[in-house]
Amino acid sequence: MDFITVAFDKSIDRSAFDCEQHPSLNTYIAQQAGQDEKRNVSRTFMYVQDGALLGYYTLANASLALGELSEEQKKQMPMYPMPAVLLSRLAVDKIMQRQGLGQRLIADFFRRVYEVSKHSGVAFIIVDAKDHAAAGFYQGLQFVPSKHNPLRLVSSASTIITGLRAQETKKS
Amino acid sequence: MNKQAEDKTLSPTGARKPNFIVRLDDGRTLAVSALASDVVERHAAKALSGNVLRPSRSYKAPRAPRVPQLLSMYRDIRELQKAVEALALLSVVHEQSTQVSNTVDSEGMTVLDADTAFQLLDNPPEPNEALRNLLALR
Numbered sequence: 491m492d493f494i495t496v497a498f499d500k501s502i503d504r505s506a507f508d509c510e511q512h513p514s515l516n517t518y519i520a521q522q523a524g525q526d527e528k529r530n531v532s533r534t535f536m537y538v539q540d541g542a543l544l545g546y547y548t549l550a551n552a553s554l555a556l557g558e559l560s561e562e563q564k565k566q567m568p569m570y571p572m573p574a575v576l577l578s579r580l581a582v583d584k585i586m587q588r589q590g591l592g593q594r595l596i597a598d599f600f601r602r603v604y605e606v607s608k609h610s611g612v613a614f615i616i617v618d619a620k621d622h623a624a625a626g627f628y629q630g631l632q633f634v635p636s637k638h639n640p641l642r643l644v645s646s647a648s649t650i651i652t653g654l655r656a657q658e659t660k661k662s
Numbered sequence: 663m664n665k666q667a668e669d670k671t672l673s674p675t676g677a678r679k680p681n682f683i684v685r686l687d688d689g690r691t692l693a694v695s696a697l698a699s700d701v702v703e704r705h706a707a708k709a710l711s712g713n714v715l716r717p718s719r720s721y722k723a724p725r726a727p728r729v730p731q732l733l734s735m736y737r738d739i740r741e742l743q744k745a746v747e748a749l750a751l752l753s754v755v756h757e758q759s760t761q762v763s764n765t766v767d768s769e770g771m772t773v774l775d776a777d778t779a780f781q782l783l784d785n786p787p788e789p790n791e792a793l794r795n796l797l798a799l800r
Contacts, residue, residue: 492800494800552771552772553771553772554771554772554773554774554779555771555772555773555774556773556774556775556776556779557773557774557775557776557779558776559776560776563776563780566780571771572779572783574772590799593796593799594799594800596796597796597797597798597799597800600796600797613783614774614779614782616772630792631790631792631793631796632787632789632790632793634774634778634782636772636773636774637773637774637775638773639772642772644772644774644778644782645782646782646783646786646787648782648783648786649782649786649787649788649789649793650789650793650797652786652788652789653789653793653794653797654797656789656794657797657798
C-alpha cells in the first residue's frame, strides 16, 4: 500500500498549522499529538510538502456497542463490543483547502485501516465529523449515524476492504 | 504465665486484694475490685507525671499572634481558586459522563442500532461510486 502521509514527526514544525475553522485541531497538532503518540493513545499521520505540514489525521482503536438486541439477535451475536478503528481528527491547512486534500487524507486513512485489518479484527470504521456538513459528506460514503450522536458515524469495514481489494485485483 | 503477668500488672507489691460482689437493694449485682483504687491512682500518677506539674526550666514569653503576609495570602487564595475550578470542572465532567454513560463514551465506545449493525456485519453494502472514487485517490 502506498500512503501519502508520514508517521508523526516531532521535528516537523506544527506551530504554523492553521485549519482556520476549528482552532482545537490546530492546538491538538501543536501541543497534544506528541503526548498521545508517546503514550500510544493514538497515531497521527502527516501530509507534508517541502517540510511544511499541510494536513493530518489521527486514528485510534475503538469499540462499538450494539443497541438493544432482540432475543433472536442475542443468540447470534457475541455480547462483547465490536472492534473498530476511529478517525478522531482530520484537518487540512487553510492554504490547501478546497483542493481535495481532505478526501485524499480520508482515502489514506482507509488504506491504513485496510492494513490494520490484515493483522487485527476490524469490524467497523468510526468517524467523528466536526459539523453537520462533514457528517453529510461521510453519509455519502455509506456511513450511518451512531445511535446517540449524529456527528459520530459508522461504516462497515468490509465495505472499505472490498473496495480496496478490488483495486488491488485491478492493479495486478 | 498469664497469671504471673496479671499479678505483676495489677499489684506491683505482690500483695493481692480480693474482688467481691455487692448485691444492691433493687436486685442488681455489682462486682467490685478491691484493686480499683490502685488502678485509678496509677493512671492518674502516670498522666500527671509529664510536663503538667513539672515547673518549666526556662520561661517562654507567649507568642505574638502571627500576622499573615499578604503574599502568602494571595498564594493561598490562588491555590484555593484552582481547587475550586478543578472541582467545578470535575463536577461538569461527572455530570456529562453520567448523562452519557449508557449511550456514548466520547472517546471510545459508540453505540449502533443493533439492526443496522447486523446489516453492516452480515450484508455489508458494496462500495458506492463516491466511495470507489475516493478510494482511488492518491
